[in-house]
Amino acid sequence: MFTIKQVDQKTKARLGILTTTHGVMETPFFMPVGTNAVVKTLSTEDLLGMGAQIVLSNTYHLFIRPGMEVIRQAGGLHAFMSWDKPLLTDSGGYQVFSLAKLRKLTDEGVEFQSHLDGKSHFFTPEDVISIEKILGSDIIMPLDECAPFPCDHKGAERAIRRTTLWAKRSKKYFQENSSNRNNQLLFGIIQGATYKDLREKSTEDILEIGFDGYAIGGVSVGEPVELMFETLKFVLPLLSENFPRYFMGIGMPDQIVRAVGEGVDMFDTSIPTRYGRNGTAFTRQGRVVIRNAEHTQDMSPIDESCDCFVCQKYTRSYIRHLVNTKEILGLRFLSYHNVYFYINLMKKIRQAIQENRFPEFKKEFLATYSSTLEESKEEQSLLTKER
Amino acid sequence: MFTIKQVDQKTKARLGILTTTHGVMETPFFMPVGTNAVVKTLSTEDLLGMGAQIVLSNTYHLFIRPGMEVIRQAGGLHAFMSWDKPLLTDSGGYQVFSLAKLRKLTDEGVEFQSHLDGKSHFFTPEDVISIEKILGSDIIMPLDECAPFPCDHKGAERAIRRTTLWAKRSKKYFQENSSNRNNQLLFGIIQGATYKDLREKSTEDILEIGFDGYAIGGVSVGEPVELMFETLKFVLPLLSENFPRYFMGIGMPDQIVRAVGEGVDMFDTSIPTRYGRNGTAFTRQGRVVIRNAEHTQDMSPIDESCDCFVCQKYTRSYIRHLVNTKEILGLRFLSYHNVYFYINLMKKIRQAIQENRFPEFKKEFLATYSSTLEESKEEQSLLTKER
Numbered sequence: 211m212f213t214i215k216q217v218d219q220k221t222k223a224r225l226g227i228l229t230t231t232h233g234v235m236e237t238p239f240f241m242p243v244g245t246n247a248v249v250k251t252l253s254t255e256d257l258l259g260m261g262a263q264i265v266l267s268n269t270y271h272l273f274i275r276p277g278m279e280v281i282r283q284a285g286g287l288h289a290f291m292s293w294d295k296p297l298l299t300d301s302g303g304y305q306v307f308s309l310a311k312l313r314k315l316t317d318e319g320v321e322f323q324s325h326l327d328g329k330s331h332f333f334t335p336e337d338v339i340s341i342e343k344i345l346g347s348d349i350i351m352p353l354d355e356c357a358p359f360p361c362d363h364k365g366a367e368r369a370i371r372r373t374t375l376w377a378k379r380s381k382k383y384f385q386e387n388s389s390n391r392n393n394q395l396l397f398g399i400i401q402g403a404t405y406k407d408l409r410e411k412s413t414e415d416i417l418e419i420g421f422d423g424y425a426i427g428g429v430s431v432g433e434p435v436e437l438m439f440e441t442l443k444f445v446l447p448l449l450s451e452n453f454p455r456y457f458m459g460i461g462m463p464d465q466i467v468r469a470v471g472e473g474v475d476m477f478d479t480s481i482p483t484r485y486g487r488n489g490t491a492f493t494r495q496g497r498v499v500i501r502n503a504e505h506t507q508d509m510s511p512i513d514e515s516c517d518c519f520v521c522q523k524y525t526r527s528y529i530r531h532l533v534n535t536k537e538i539l540g541l542r543f544l545s546y547h548n549v550y551f552y553i554n555l556m557k558k559i560r561q562a563i564q565e566n567r568f569p570e571f572k573k574e575f576l577a578t579y580s581s582t583l584e585e586s587k588e589e590q591s592l593l594t595k596e597r
Numbered sequence: 598m599f600t601i602k603q604v605d606q607k608t609k610a611r612l613g614i615l616t617t618t619h620g621v622m623e624t625p626f627f628m629p630v631g632t633n634a635v636v637k638t639l640s641t642e643d644l645l646g647m648g649a650q651i652v653l654s655n656t657y658h659l660f661i662r663p664g665m666e667v668i669r670q671a672g673g674l675h676a677f678m679s680w681d682k683p684l685l686t687d688s689g690g691y692q693v694f695s696l697a698k699l700r701k702l703t704d705e706g707v708e709f710q711s712h713l714d715g716k717s718h719f720f721t722p723e724d725v726i727s728i729e730k731i732l733g734s735d736i737i738m739p740l741d742e743c744a745p746f747p748c749d750h751k752g753a754e755r756a757i758r759r760t761t762l763w764a765k766r767s768k769k770y771f772q773e774n775s776s777n778r779n780n781q782l783l784f785g786i787i788q789g790a791t792y793k794d795l796r797e798k799s800t801e802d803i804l805e806i807g808f809d810g811y812a813i814g815g816v817s818v819g820e821p822v823e824l825m826f827e828t829l830k831f832v833l834p835l836l837s838e839n840f841p842r843y844f845m846g847i848g849m850p851d852q853i854v855r856a857v858g859e860g861v862d863m864f865d866t867s868i869p870t871r872y873g874r875n876g877t878a879f880t881r882q883g884r885v886v887i888r889n890a891e892h893t894q895d896m897s898p899i900d901e902s903c904d905c906f907v908c909q910k911y912t913r914s915y916i917r918h919l920v921n922t923k924e925i926l927g928l929r930f931l932s933y934h935n936v937y938f939y940i941n942l943m944k945k946i947r948q949a950i951q952e953n954r955f956p957e958f959k960k961e962f963l964a965t966y967s968s969t970l971e972e973s974k975e976e977q978s979l980l981t982k983e984r
Contacts, residue, residue: 246922247915253926255906276893276918283894284914292910506663507670519642523679527671528634531663535633538925539640 211395211422212237212454218568222446222473225563228423228454230348231393232288232296233263237454237475240466240556241266241298242549243483246275247291250483251542252549254293260518260550261557264348265293266478269341270302270310273331274324278344286346298478299347301338301399303354304427304459315355317375335376336383339396343387347394351425352380354399359432366403369428373401374415381419395422397456403428404437406444413448423454423476430459430479439468446473463492463555467575470559471568477556482548487541489533492551496580498526500544505530518550598782598809599624599841605955609833609860612950615810615841617735618780619675619683620650624841624862627853627943628653628685629936630870633662634678637870638929639936641680647905647937648944651735652680653865656728657689657697660718661711665731673733685865686734688725688786690741691814691846702742704762722763723770726783730774734781738812739767741786746819753790756815760788761802768806782809784843790815791824793831800835810841810863817846817866826855833860850879850942854962857946858955864943869935874928876920879938883967885913887931892917905937 216225226237242249242257244265249257257265267287272278276290284290287297303320306312310322319334338353353376355369377398384396398421402408416424426445429438442457449455456476457469466477482492489501493513498505500512511521512529520529520543532540562571603612613624629636629644631652636644644652654674659665663677671677674684690707693699697709706721725740740763742756764785771783785808789795803811813832816825829844836842843863844856853864869879876888880900885892887899898908899916907916907930919927949958 246918246924248919248924248926251925251929253930254910275922276914280894280914280918284896284912290912290915290918292915507667509671523641525671525677527663527667528677528679531633531667531677532635535662537633537635538638538928539635541925542638542929543640 212452214451216563218471218563219566220569221471221572223470223559223563223568223572224451224473224475225560226454226475228475230296230395232294232348235263235296236560238470238556238559239263239476240552241476241478242552243478243480244291245271245480247272247287249545249549250480250487251538251545252483254291256546257293257549258295260546260553262295262549262553264296264298266298266300267291267345267347268300268302268305269338269345269351270300270305272299272345273302273341274326278341282344286344288346296348297345298349299342299345299351301342301351301353302333303338303351304356306333307356307358317372320353335380339380339383340387343394349395349397349423350384351397351399352377352384354401354427356428356431357401357403359403361403363405363408366401366405366408369403370401370408370412370415373399373412374419377416377419377421381421397421397423397425399425399427399458400445401428402441404433404441409441409445410448413445417448417450421453423456424449425456425458425476427458429457430461435461435465439465439472442469442472442474463552464576464579466552466555467559467572467579470563471572482552483545486544486546486548489540489544491544492548495578500526500530501533502530512544512547513551516547516551516554518547518554520544520547520550599839601838603950605858605950606953607956608858608959610857610946610950610955610959611838611860611862612947613841613862615862617683617782619681619735622650622683623947625857625943625946626650626863627939628863628865629939630865630867631678632658632867634659634674636932636936637867637874638925638932639870641678643933644680644936645682647933648940649682649936651683651685653685653687654678654732654734655687655689655692656725656732656738657687657692659686659732660689660728661713665728669731673731675733683735684732685736686729686732686738688729688738688740689720690725690738691743693720694743694745704759707740722767726767726770727774730781736782736784736810737771738784738786739764739771741788741814743815743818744788744790746790748790750792750795753788753792753795756790757788757795757799757802760786760799761806764803764806764808768808784808784810784812784841786812786814786845787832788815789828791820791828796828796832797835800832804835804837808840810843811836812843812845812863814845816844817848822852826852826859829856829859829861850939851963851966853939853942854946854959854966857950858959869939870932873931873933873935876927876931878931879935882965887913887917888920889917899931899934900938903934903938903941905934905941907931907934907937 314321335353342350354373357369398416402412454475457474491512505526508526562568601613701708722740729737741760744756785803789799841862844861878899892913895913949955
């Protein structure tokens with residue numbers, strides 16, 4: 211299922227192969243986020259064209275819309291969205307805590323109100339697995355309790371206890387209801403906020419239950435970036451080397467490069483599409499706000515070093531005009547370029563590991579890529595205006 | 598410049614070749630509308646892929662945004678939008694009367710306030726030609742006065758008098774400022790509202806000045822469809838057969854098929870993209886509102902008989918979900934399919950003329966295509982909510 215082909219000699223970066231029903235993927239990889247069964251603004255042709263290996267989608271959103279009956283009728287999520295490569299589905303736990311109105315949280319499960327129509331729903335861990343079986347995703351994430359930041363020790367402790375309880379029930383239900391267990395992979399999620407003792411306990415618990423891969427959850431929830439990396443560096447050595455490691459919801463390009471160096475295999479973030487829809491592009495030198503007036507007469511491409519079709523053919527001036535006139539095509543161009551940038555970054559990372567030059571690659575990337583650890587106030591306000 | 602290859606024996610439909618600097622086009626053709634230097638939601642790759650021969654853009658909109666300095670800097674409109682096939686530019690006359698706030702209208706020109714920032718501008722016919730020369734469009738439309746519907750005889754008479762005056766000045770300026778006259782074609786526009794005496798007078802005037810092609814303007818401005826066809830049938834026989842004939846702003850697919858039968862060579866309308874962005878698709882059987890709940894579990898394509906990539910790969914259920922969740926990709930899919938439908942319709946029309954079976958094609962098309970002469974109230978209200 212997961213094979214490590216090569217481990218970097220100086221860092222902990224590793225090159226691997228992850229095999230699922232819908233295809234074989236090279237790790238480390240990036241998963242474009244397709245919350246509503248679509249990577250915002252992009253078709254599956256676009257994703258195939260840029261070399262996406264896998265797409266992430268979301269149980270909570272799909273359960274709300276279009277609803278499971280439609281997906282079942284279509285023959286699963288792959289068929290529904292016309293994507294026949296691997297899919298990973300998030301459990302919806304994070305959305306229940308962040309997006310929906312949480313009504314009641316007990317060991318039994320979680321009661322929440324849809325963010326759309328206020329309708330009440332109840333998810334048990336078993337319900338979530340059952341939904342993900344209908345979705346037919348290649349990699350299933352179980353229901354977990356994601357503690358917010360900041361969170362006191364007591365609250366974080368309660369969250370890891372419940373996450374472990376739910377992980378056990380998820381695995382049991384998953385095993386008892388799999389005619390062919392190899393068709394889907396089930397991952398475990400490690401919680402524990404920023405407390406080392408809790409992270410250690412959660413890791414032990416989840417490892418003991420045993421999963422096909424391990425995700426570090428409850429990160430990138432508002433904590434300082436260096437604290438996030440401390441958590442990562444603490445947890446990773448506790449994990450077995452023989453399973454894929456997924457750092458959930460990370461991050462900016464420089465953060466990904468650093469995390470690969472710590473031994474992470476899988477990444478997802480909505481940053482490239484979200485920033486794209488807000489008029490910002492990622493380039494080899496850092497972020498560029500194409501919406502800004504300074505690009506009005508800039509006849510150069512978004513990124514001189516990029517070979518995506520947008521950079522091959524369209525100027526900053528034109529794309530800025532599209533964004534400025536609220537033309538949808540501008541959002542698509544920026545989203546396409548940004549996702550391409552992330553996918554291409556992973557390709558370069560894998561090449562560097564393979565050619566035994568990842569440390570040099572990392573050093574050079576971090577030196578030339580403007581630190582994006584801090585977002586400008588303008589960008590933060592833009593992000594809240596998400597379409 | 599314009600050659601007629603074939604004339605249908607029973608109707609007045611004709612097959613021709615129109616040659617411009619940026620390419621040779623087969624008539625009759627449809628021009629997708631790219632008001633802001635973009636056919637809404639579509640890239641120029643999309644347009645090339647579906648066989649678009651020419652795109653229409655708009656002087657008024659481009660003058661307001663991005664402004665002429667940016668287009669000049671880019672090297673013209675073709676380069677700015679990365680489209681190296683022919684372009685036709687509307688004079689902006691219609692927009693000055695419909696979109697902008699009209700301040701003053703004299704024989705000298707028109708003073709208007711930008712619909713965006715309220716800034717005052719003054720356009721003379723010479724200004725408009727001068728702008729279109731910077732744009733570098735292959736086919737230039739001169740400034741005209743488009744009478745509204747309804748309009749009394751006196752008002753319509755004043756409009757044709759001024760349209761003639763401006764047409765003369767436009768041609769003079771165009772000729773005096775062309776280093777190489779063959780690089781751009783200048784069309785004349787016939788006005789006259791629904792009054793036959795005025796249409797006749799306007800046609801005589803415009804023919805006497807002499808242009809590279811002739812457009813029937815002031816149609817599809819709210820008058821009943823049959824009155825529009827009466828105007829068309831009255832004016833067309835007054836025109837010389839040796840020049841291209843452009844029926845401005847028309848129309849629904851069945852109207853285009855009928856107008857081809859009357860001898861029209863060129864069409865433009867924003868209907869396919871506008872309806873697409875509002876969740877409606879064109880099919881061989883008529884319009885289908887994909888947004889509607891009845892398509893929730895409809896696993897068939899938009900149009901079984903269509904071979905566009907959207908119909909080859911995506912279901913009504915999925916596209917309905919995209920529109921329902923306000924995903925931009927849904928608007929792109931519907932716009933793509935709809936423009937493809939129009940372009941493909943023209944291809945079929947040309948084939949039918951070539952194979953001497955246009956009357957049969959027309960009869961069969963009108964029999965199987967649901968009459969769309971009347972818009973539903975829901976659709977009308979949708980159209981006003983244009984993004």
